[in-house]
Amino acid sequence: MTNYQMPRGTQDILPNEIEKWHALEEYLQKFTTLYHYKEIRTPIFEHTEVFKRGNDSSDMVNKEMYTFMDNGARSLTLRPEGTAGVCRSFVENKLYGNPDLPVKLYYMGPMMRYERPQKGRQRIFNQFGVEVLGVKNPYLDVETIALGYSILSGLGLKDLVVQLNTLGDDESRNNYREALKKHFHGYLDELCVDCHRRYEQNPLRILDCKVDHDHPAMKSAPKISDYLNEESRDYFEKVKAGLDALEIPYTVEDRLVRGLDYYTHTVFEIVSVNEDMGAQATLLAGGRYDGLIEYFGGPEMSGIGWALGMERILLALEAENIEIAKDEGIDAYVLCLCKEAQLEAFKLTTMLRSHGFICDTDYQQRSFKAQFKSVERMKAKIAILVGEDELASHTLSLKKIDTQEQFKIPADEIITKMDELLEERF
Numbered sequence: 001m002t003n004y005q006m007p008r009g010t011q012d013i014l015p016n017e018i019e020k021w022h023a024l025e026e027y028l029q030k031f032t033t034l035y036h037y038k039e040i041r042t043p044i045f046e047h048t049e050v051f052k053r054g055n056d057s058s059d060m061v062n063k064e065m066y067t068f069m070d071n072g073a074r075s076l077t078l079r080p081e082g083t084a085g086v087c088r089s090f091v092e093n094k095l096y097g098n099p100d101l102p103v104k105l106y107y108m109g110p111m112m113r114y115e116r117p118q119k120g121r122q123r124i125f126n127q128f129g130v131e132v133l134g135v136k137n138p139y140l141d142v143e144t145i146a147l148g149y150s151i152l153s154g155l156g157l158k159d160l161v162v163q164l165n166t167l168g169d170d171e172s173r174n175n176y177r178e179a180l181k182k183h184f185h186g187y188l189d190e191l192c193v194d195c196h197r198r199y200e201q202n203p204l205r206i207l208d209c210k211v212d213h214d215h216p217a218m219k220s221a222p223k224i225s226d227y228l229n230e231e232s233r234d235y236f237e238k239v240k241a242g243l244d245a246l247e248i249p250y251t252v253e254d255r256l257v258r259g260l261d262y263y264t265h266t267v268f269e270i271v272s273v274n275e276d277m278g279a280q281a282t283l284l285a286g287g288r289y290d291g292l293i294e295y296f297g298g299p300e301m302s303g304i305g306w307a308l309g310m311e312r313i314l315l316a317l318e319a320e321n322i323e324i325a326k327d328e329g330i331d332a333y334v335l336c337l338c339k340e341a342q343l344e345a346f347k348l349t350t351m352l353r354s355h356g357f358i359c360d361t362d363y364q365q366r367s368f369k370a371q372f373k374s375v376e377r378m379k380a381k382i383a384i385l386v387g388e389d390e391l392a393s394h395t396l397s398l399k400k401i402d403t404q405e406q407f408k409i410p411a412d413e414i415i416t417k418m419d420e421l422l423e424e425r426f
Contacts, residue, residue, distance in 0.1 A: 009115070009123025020314060023325035025108065028128050031151050035143070037104040037130055042085035044110070048075040050084050053262075053295060063194075064113040078112040082129045083262075083289070083305055090133050091298035101134035102303075120277070120312045129286075129307030133293065136302035138235050141266045141288060142242030144304050148270055148284045149248050155313070156322045159274040160283075162250035164240070165267050167204070167224060167257065168232035169290070173264070176227040177203050187217040204257045223254040232265065239266050263287040266304065276319035283316055284308040329379025331422055334361040335371045337387030345386045348396075348414070355415050357422075375401065382421060384414075 006012060013021060029039075052061050066078040079085055086105055090096060095103050108128045115121055130147065132140055145162065152160055167173055180203035188196060191212050198205035206212075207221065228236070243250055256267055267287035274281075286306025293301045317324060332352060336345040342365075349361040360378060362371045375383045385397040396414055398407040400421055409417050 007123070009117040011122060011124075019325040019327060020317075020323075021310070024310060024313060025128075027155070027324065028108070028151065029106075031147065031154070032106045032130065035104065035147050037106045040086055040089060040105045040107050041109070042079070042082070042089050042107065045076045045078050046085055046088065048077040050088050050296075051077050051080060053084075060113060064115055066112050066114060080111055080113045082107050082109075082111065082127055082307055083131060083303075084292070086129075086131045086305075087133070087292045087298075087303065088296050090131075091293060091296040096134055096293070096298050096301060098134070102140065103133045104130070105133070106130045120309070120315050122311065126310040127307045128310060129305060131303055131305035133303040134301050136288075136290070138238035138266075139242050141239045141304055142246065144286070144306060145243065145266075145268055146246055146248060148286075148306050148308070151308075152270055152283060152313075155317060155324065157272070157283075157316055157320055159272050159316075159320060161271050161273055162243075162248060163253040163256055163269045163271060164243075164250045165224065165253050165256035166228065166232060166236040166239075166265055167263055167267055167287075168228045168236075169264060172224070172228045172232045173204070176222070176224050179222045179227060180204065180206065183221050184217060187215070190215065190217070207255050207257050218255070221255075225254060235265055262289040262292045264290040264302075268306070272316045272319070274316065274319045277312075277316060283312050327379060329381060330359055331357040331380070332359040332382040332384050332418065333371075333375045333378060333380035334359060334384045334386060335368065335375070336362050336365075337368060337385060337390075339365065340388065341386040341391055344391060348384065348386065348411075352414070352418070355418075357418060382418065 032039075048065075048067050051065060060080050065080050068076060070076050086107060090103065090105075106129065109126065110124050111127050112124050114123060117123060130144065132144055145164075149160070149162060168176070181199065184191070184195075184199060184203060184206055188199060191199075191206070192209065195206050195209055195212060198209070207218065209218075212218065225233075240250075240252075250268075256269065257263075265288040269282050269285040272281045272283055284306055285308075286304070288302060288304040290302045293299065293303060334345045334349045334352075336342050345361050349359055352359045359380075360374075362374065364370075372383065374380075381401055383399040383401060385399070387397075390396055390411070394411050395408055396411050398409065398417065398421075399405070400407075407417065
């Protein structure tokens with residue numbers, strides 16, 4: 001028997017849930033307007049090399065990408081994250097030539113990763129992200145973090161913690177990698193297979209291991225702060241000073257390295273500490289990246305960005321009992337009281353819509369009682385009745401639901417009466 005069900009790790013967003021998605025999307029776009037970000041839309045799949053760059057050690061690249069060969073024998077990958085595609089577009093379209101740098105961009109849409117599905121983690125998930133490209137300045141790091149924090153706190157979320165760290169510049173990171181290799185060398189036989197690969201490719205990834213995170217070697221591992229050169233240390237101090245100036249609370253987490261190899265200097269996560277969120281408590285995460293623009297053939301420029309998971313934000317709102325969307329109902333429902341009135345009811349509904357009223361009508365030839373149930377379910381503000389008497393007298397009968405007032409008016413005065421009864425509709 002054919003299995004007509006959605007694939008594992010995917011979801012249907014149904015009509016009774018979509019309003020909160022629309023409300024969240026609109027809210028996010030308003031915030032990015034305040035910070036002068038512009039939207040960018042990149043392809044949902046890219047050439048695999050856009051995501052799989054050199055000796056990348058991240059789980060996303062090595063284990064989670066949906067990669068396929070197209071009919072022209074080209075390797076393509078469904079986008080697992082947004083930053084790489086945005087940077088590719090930034091270079092390909094020469095946006096680095098903009099005289100007013102940095103270029104501030106945001107994106108929104110589905111990403112695909114082959115992961116074990118669980119609460120707050122799907123194989124197709126929706127992200128909203130921002131990228132600030134072309135300028136390296138610690139106060140841009142602060143602005144980017146402040147944007148993310150303001151978005152989440154502005155939604156009413158209170159159980160938030162900003163976790164912050166630095167990975168330093170190339171020199172600092174190389175020194176730290178050598179220290180980590182020396183530290184973990186004697187423990188390799190006790191660590192997972194993936195950590196063996198990470199040890200060779202990028203030992204920082206070992207600190208992000210979900211399998212061995214409780215191993216004693218993790219707790220005794222050296223700290224990046226001990227290997228920062230003066231320039232990296234000064235950069236991080238300015239980031240912290242900026243956050244302090246804006247009174248954004250944060251904690252420095254020495255083990256925070258993020259899951260992608262391209263990060264440099266500032267990395268951060270904003271985490272929900274609400275117990276209902278479970279293991280998937282990271283709401284927003286990102287960091288600075290040097291070298292990614294240059295990798296795509298652009299000039300030596302830096303960038304910083306973050307992404308948030310839409311599904312996780314909605315879960316966090318639910319966990320804290322915050323509603324962002326309320327069904328306001330429709331303006332009017334047109335009840336058809338006889339077969340002869342069907343055409344008139346249909347014409348009236350269409351005409352009301354053309355004047356900007358949200359309305360609906362009955363197409364099932366149901367009883368008056370059944371139609372009035374629809375008035376209640378759709379939360380219609382006004383019920384308009386069209387029957388034999390109304391047809392004969394060229395009138396319409398109206399009932400304002402909240403006050404129970406009833407009116408009988410000439411049919412050609414319906415727009416004026418609707419405007420009067422619904423003064424605050426726009």
